[in-house]
Amino acid sequence: MKAKIYRGTKEIGGTCVELTADNGKILWVDLGAPLDDKNPNISYTDNKVDALLISHPHQDHFGLMEKVGTDVPIFIGEVALDFINATKLFINEPQLKGNYKTIKPWQTFTICDTFVVKSFLTDHSTPEAFAFLIEADGKKVYYSCDFRATGRKKIVYDKIVASPPKDIDLFLIEGTMVERANHIYLTEESVEEGIFQVIKNQRNVSFVISSAQNIDRLISIIRACKKTGKKVVIDVYTAWLLEMLHKQSSNVPTMDWGEIKVFEHPSQMERIAEKSFDDFRARIKVNSVGNAVFNVPSDFIYFVRNPSMKLVNELRKHGKINIIYSQWEGYLKEEHKQYFTDNINALKQDKDISYHSIHTSGHATVPDLMKFAKAINSSKIVPIHTAFPKKFKIEFEKEGFANIALWDDGKEYKI
Ligand SMILES: [Zn+2]
Numbered sequence: 001m002k003a004k005i006y007r008g009t010k011e012i013g014g015t016c017v018e019l020t021a022d023n024g025k026i027l028w029v030d031l032g033a034p035l036d037d038k039n040p041n042i043s044y045t046d047n048k049v050d051a052l053l054i055s056h057p058h059q060d061h062f063g064l065m066e067k068v069g070t071d072v073p074i075f076i077g078e079v080a081l082d083f084i085n086a087t088k089l090f091i092n093e094p095q096l097k098g099n100y101k102t103i104k105p106w107q108t109f110t111i112c113d114t115f116v117v118k119s120f121l122t123d124h125s126t127p128e129a130f131a132f133l134i135e136a137d138g139k140k141v142y143y144s145c146d147f148r149a150t151g152r153k154k155i156v157y158d159k160i161v162a163s164p165p166k167d168i169d170l171f172l173i174e175g176t177m178v179e180r181a182n183h184i185y186l187t188e189e190s191v192e193e194g195i196f197q198v199i200k201n202q203r204n205v206s207f208v209i210s211s212a213q214n215i216d217r218l219i220s221i222i223r224a225c226k227k228t229g230k231k232v233v234i235d236v237y238t239a240w241l242l243e244m245l246h247k248q249s250s251n252v253p254t255m256d257w258g259e260i261k262v263f264e265h266p267s268q269m270e271r272i273a274e275k276s277f278d279d280f281r282a283r284i285k286v287n288s289v290g291n292a293v294f295n296v297p298s299d300f301i302y303f304v305r306n307p308s309m310k311l312v313n314e315l316r317k318h319g320k321i322n323i324i325y326s327q328w329e330g331y332l333k334e335e336h337k338q339y340f341t342d343n344i345n346a347l348k349q350d351k352d353i354s355y356h357s358i359h360t361s362g363h364a365t366v367p368d369l370m371k372f373a374k375a376i377n378s379s380k381i382v383p384i385h386t387a388f389p390k391k392f393k394i395e396f397e398k399e400g401f402a403n404i405a406l407w408d409d410g411k412e413y414k415i
């Protein structure tokens with residue numbers, strides 16, 4: 001078997017790994033969209049491929065997957081497929097069409113009669129993310145996916161460390177955090193506590209800014225609300241994501257929970273106007289926040305991408321409004337305007353706003369990466385999904401790892 005990383009040896013974004021078996025069969029693992037590059041070279045997406053395996057529904061891992069066309073089999077988690085279709089529904093794009101084969105956690109399956117794959121659930125900032133053990137030609141590759149050891153699913157990190165797959169020849173491990181650190185909030189529980197401290201005595205409404213797909217974060221808010229008797233207000237899109245997740249595991253919250261209310265965003269309601277959504281729409285009506293926020297604004301926490309200025313302006317007379325920024329600080333930079341950078345930075349300066357930054361990363365810290373790498377005990381470790389591979393190598397070698405190899409994008413290596 002041979003391996004090639006099309007993108008990702010020196011950047012976060014556009015992750016795509018190619019594995020070629022001795023019989024010529026070609027498997028791609030992830031086909032992500034580049035994150036920063038305005039005019040990225042993605043000509044490799046036209047190359048021959050026999051199957052595609054997607055780790056999780058983040059743009060930098062699946063963003064270009066439709067480029068393989070509708071015939072190539074795409075192996076993807078059930079929740080991932082539902083989440084991507086949910087996003088398409090609410091941005092008014094057609095649902096995915098293609099040769100999708102859905103997979104579950106801890107499932108072993110064969111691709112192209114050649115690659116034997118096992119999916120490992122990982123702890124990440126989306127509810128379903130898979131690492132993969134891929135075997136062919138007597139060789140074993142472990143692809144870490146994005147992961148951490150500090151979220152609500154840290155048990156799966158511990159589980160893999162306690163009984164890791166054996167005899168790995170190549171370990172492709174993410175290295176996002178090599179130049180980053182969690183400073184104040186080290187775990188998802190500490191984020192929950194931080195949010196609790198801000199909202200417990202609030203005089204006015206709070207907004208928590210995060211990704212709707214970061215269900216761990218939503219659960220942190222729900223738990224903080226439970227302790228304070230307050231309610232979290234989600235939009236229709238988030239309510240739909242919870243529906244999708246609830247199909248897979250019944251202990252996931254839904255909008256019917258007492259701590260949850262739904263904001264009937266008019267353009268989102270238009271997206272679910274069809275008859276097939278009748279039941280969902282009816283339940284939204286039952287769980288709608290309505291005008292309650294105007295009566296007692298301090299009872300509510302809005303979970304949003306971008307706080308509504310209309311709501312902020314209507315409520316500012318009640319006292320300080322909390323803005324809790326709960327995602328990566330890097331998104332506040334000029335080049336990430338799609339994250340509503342301008343509005344959020346303006347709110348930061350607003351005299352009626354009390355601004356808080358409460359976040360922990362979806363990615364493993366360097367010590368957690370090392371602990372994991374020790375457990376996997378691969379003959380060779382290649383960092384991927386990192387902007388600082390050299391630093392990765394130096395840090396790991398300092399701790400006694402002698403098997404770190406740095407690869408170049410687009411170059412093929414024999415395993
Ligand atoms: Zn990623």
Ligand SMILES: [Zn+2]
Nearest residue numbers: 056058124146
């Ligand atoms: Zn991710």
